[in-house]
Amino acid sequence: DAGITQSPRHKVTETGTPVTLRCHQTENHRYMYWYRQDPGHGLRLIHYSYGVKDTDKGEVSDGYSVSRSKTEDFLLTLESATSSQTSVYFCAISESLAKVEKLFFGSGTQLSVL
Amino acid sequence: AQSVTQLDSQVPVFEEAPVELRCNYSSSVSVYLFWYVQYPNQGLQLLLKYLSGSTLVKGINGFEAEFNKSQTSFHLRKPSVHISDTAEYFCAVTSGGGYQKVTFGIGTKLQVIP
Secondary structure (H helix, E strand, O other): OOOEEEEOOEEEEOOOOOEEEEEEEOOOOOEEEEEEEEOOOEEEEEEEEEEOOEEEEOOOOOOEEEEEEEOOEEEEEEOOOOHHHOEEEEEEEEOOOOOOOOEEEOOOEEEEEO | OOEEEEOOOEEEEEOOOOEEEOEEEEOOOOOEEEEEEEOOOOOEEEEEEEOOOOOEEEOHHHOEEEEEOOOOEEEEEEOOOOHHHOEEEEEEEEOOOOHHHOEEOOOEEEEEEO
16 A cells, blocks of 8 residues: 555544644655545545645635645645535545556545534 | 546445446547545545556456447446445546546445345
């Protein structure tokens, strides 16, 4: 299994509070991604990173920010959590954009915003 | 723009029976197609992929899929399912350009009945 650790695994928070989710990899892969998974929507890309301090928006980036200060860590921040951000969040990594089949996922973070 | 449609949200099937999970895609250019499997409380794992060449692709755990360009389909099949195949299955498509352009379907939950 690819070395991807997401923390926390579960979190319950209140509307309006800031939340940070962490993705840590031990594979030294250049590309990292944050997805959210919701019933009826599948997986949707929030943000991705193509290197240290290099990030870009995905399909559903509103209300989220990211940071990548080290190759191994990719942080997702909800500045002011809303109930619509209750979801399961997955981090993924890839070695190369060209190797489209080599996308590895973490085990997910279940976030509940009350 | 690209999109993928998984026609069945849930598929119940008896153990040792065959199963087909349907996936249709739309894209104006050549595509790469994937099936991922998600077991409970885990991230997604690549089941199989079509990049080019033979239209019949074989994956792990006895699954296979056939790329049909004329019908824009990429259905997943297994001749005899096991209890351990109970999971959610996601079809995904990309026309290249990296993972930020991968589009996932909404998922099909396969329930294998003993």
